[in-house]
Amino acid sequence: SQTIHQWPATLVQPVGSPLSLECTVEGTSNPNLYWYRQAAGRGLQLLFYSVGIGQISSEVPQNLSASRPQDRQFILSSKKLLLSDSGFYLCAWTGGGTYEQYFGPGTRLTVT
Amino acid sequence: GENVEQHPSTLSVQEGDSAVIKCTYSDSASNYFPWYKQELGKRPQLIIDIRSNVGEKKDQRIAVTLNKTAKHFSLHITETQPEDSAVYFCAASNTGNQFYFGTGTSLTVIP
Numbered sequence A: 001s002q003t004i005h006q007w008p009a010t011l012v013q014p015v016g017s018p019l020s021l022e023c024t025v026e027g028t029s030n031p032n033l034y035w036y037r038q039a040a041g042r043g044l045q046l047l048f049y050s051v052g053i054g055q056i057s058s059e060v061p062q063n064l065s066a067s068r069p070q071d072r073q074f075i076l077s078s079k080k081l082l083l084s085d086s087g088f089y090l091c092a093w094t095g096g097g098t099y100e101q102y103f104g105p106g107t108r109l110t111v112t
Numbered sequence B: 001g002e003n004v005e006q007h008p009s010t011l012s013v014q015e016g017d018s019a020v021i022k023c024t025y026s027d028s029a030s031n032y033f034p035w036y037k038q039e040l041g042k043r044p045q046l047i048i049d050i051r052s053n054v055g056e057k058k059d060q061r062i063a064v065t066l067n068k069t070a071k072h073f074s075l076h077i078t079e080t081q082p083e084d085s086a087v088y089f090c091a092a093s094n095t096g097n098q099f100y101f102g103t104g105t106s107l108t109v110i111p
Helices: none
Strands: A003-007 A010-013 A019-026 A032-038 A045-052 A055-058 A064-070 A073-078 A087-094 A107-111 B004-007 B010-014 B019-025 B032-038 B045-051 B056-059 B062-067 B072-077 B086-092 B105-110
Touching (some): A032 A073, A073 A087, B004 B086, B010 B019, B019 B086, B019 B105
Parallel strands (some): A010 A107
Antiparallel strands (some): A003 A019, A064 A073, A087 A107, B032 B045, B062 B072, B086 B105
16 A cells, blocks of 8 residues: 655754755655645645656745655755745645545644 | 635534535636545545546545536535544645645534
């Protein structure tokens, strides 16, 4: 069966520091991968999605970037965090010939 | 692009009553409509979905209906229980690549 991992689970970072969040999927090949952000008490904002290695689509211009160095690995980065980057970051995947999208456990980021 | 609107934003029901959450979408090319349940501090969980070639789908106490002509779909929960309390999100997709989410409904089931 398929499993999606995210780490770290929680992170507290000062304003202006860099960020790297990692997501990996097991048990499937060539998945579509997604990064969402959820502010406290709010909905899901799609940040990036990828249909293959090196293929990244950005939905919202901001100080974040994404990379997909391997088929089942998706990384979210920032060079300098802003206070507004605080939130719950969720990785998700679809694949296997279905549209069903499944979420990882998330990373709770607090920028201080 | 697609725009998904969800109502109501909050909903309180007595245990045992039914709950209905409604979503509308704008892109007639959308053909896949999932619903997610998110408990506090946890990831969204897929609870039911429907494709555009189907008008209704049921799974025990949960059902989803789709009206393609009117571009709206609804989640129905019958015989609600306290453990149904959560935030529910609808979404729409037309390719399985991009998903557009509603703003969420916070459901509270009062024992």
